[in-house]
Amino acid sequence: MRPVIIESPYAGDIEMNVAYARAAMWDCLERGEAPYASHLLFTQVGVLDDSDAAQRARGIEAGLIWGRNAAATVVYTDRGISTGMQQGIDRATAEGRPIEYRSLPDFVLPHDQMKGELAAIGQSVMNWIDELTQQGGPLKDWTPAESPAEVIPDLYNMLEESFACHRQACGETKVLAAELEARNELIFPRELTDDLRDVLSMMMWNTGPIAHALRAGGADIPTKAELEQAHVLHWLTLLVLEHGSAWREKGEEKLKEIRATLTAASTEGDA
Structure with missing residues (x-):
């Protein structure tokens, strides 16, 4: 396997950048390479604090030292070139290490993928709701969120409120039944059976x-x-x-x- 050092963003939208870096590592492995991404290693809790300039500089330098043993520096560009990435590119140039620029066109950010999935599910739920709102029950006359991606949490909140009211009503019914039982009284139905x-x-x-x-x-x-x-x-x-x-x-x-x-x-x- 060919050892390579990965350059991709970390600072900024950390959650998304970490997801992108992991996708870059997978891409390298699929190419038969042995990738190294210092920004996924040194930024772990208990190692270095990337928000501290001195610690950040120390982590970048440590990663570049390891880069001397790499056969190439591979730069993943979909999320731009950060200052830290540029340092890696400059060091690779100075040390005569090959630089390869790559892209992950099929990469989908986790929140975008989840949003798309929620939208698809939400659309199905909206169709189902359209039918149920014409009937009785807790969904009758309920107006869901306009965005399909927001229907699921909106439905959850509505049902939670409905169940809370139901639990309260059940509690009140049980209390009333207990009181009637204590008084040895029976409930006469309003409708003639x-x-x-x-x-x-x-x-x-x-x-x-x-x-x-x-x-x-x-x-x-x-x-x-x-x-x-x-x-x-x-x-x-x-x-x-x-x-x-x-x-x-x-x-x-x-x-x-x-x-x-x-x-x-x-x-x-x-x-």
């Missing part, structure tokens, strides 16, 4: 036999038709609120218990 309709539509001739059974079981029910009906409807409504669609089974179980108790008492009396 099928089960409540079946109960509340019972006529007196339906509720009369049930009232007689409950009275025989010890319930204090006046012997007046409309009062018997009221008592039975109240009892059955409670079963609906407590057991839902299983109210009939629960009611039958209770009536069977009453009948069994009465039968047992009658048998003992005959004995």
Whole structure:
């Protein structure tokens, strides 16, 4: 492998320049070369501080010393020629080392690549949002950011707010349920359900036999038709609120218990 010393920018937009220098090293390796980039080595945390002029000069000089062993100085020019790069070029000229100028036309800066990916994803999400905003739910009437690249974080923030409201509402519901449970109260629905309709539509001739059974079981029910009906409807409504669609089974179980108790008492009396 041919040893080469890389010249590319570091100061300025450090994050982007580091990404570019790494791409340059990869390019050298693909060419079968052994690259050396002092600005990626000496600028690491705990080595030299590139913002300090004296330390920066020391790092540049150390890199150029190693350059004496290189077969060539390769200069990557897409991001311009910095002062440090020019020093490397001048030293290579003075030492008679070949200088090669290179470009990375396919290099995409990380933030540009990410922005492009986000834009593509964002466009798909925007199409999806256009459909969902026509429906109900948290996205109804929501207006996303105009830029596709900003849709993802904008959507995230919107959903976070929606979930926060949902968590708050759930918390309030749990508190209310706990309070009602402590007070031994049930929540009566605002809408008439099928089960409540079946109960509340019972006529007196339906509720009369049930009232007689409950009275025989010890319930204090006046012997007046409309009062018997009221008592039975109240009892059955409670079963609906407590057991839902299983109210009939629960009611039958209770009536069977009453009948069994009465039968047992009658048998003992005959004995």
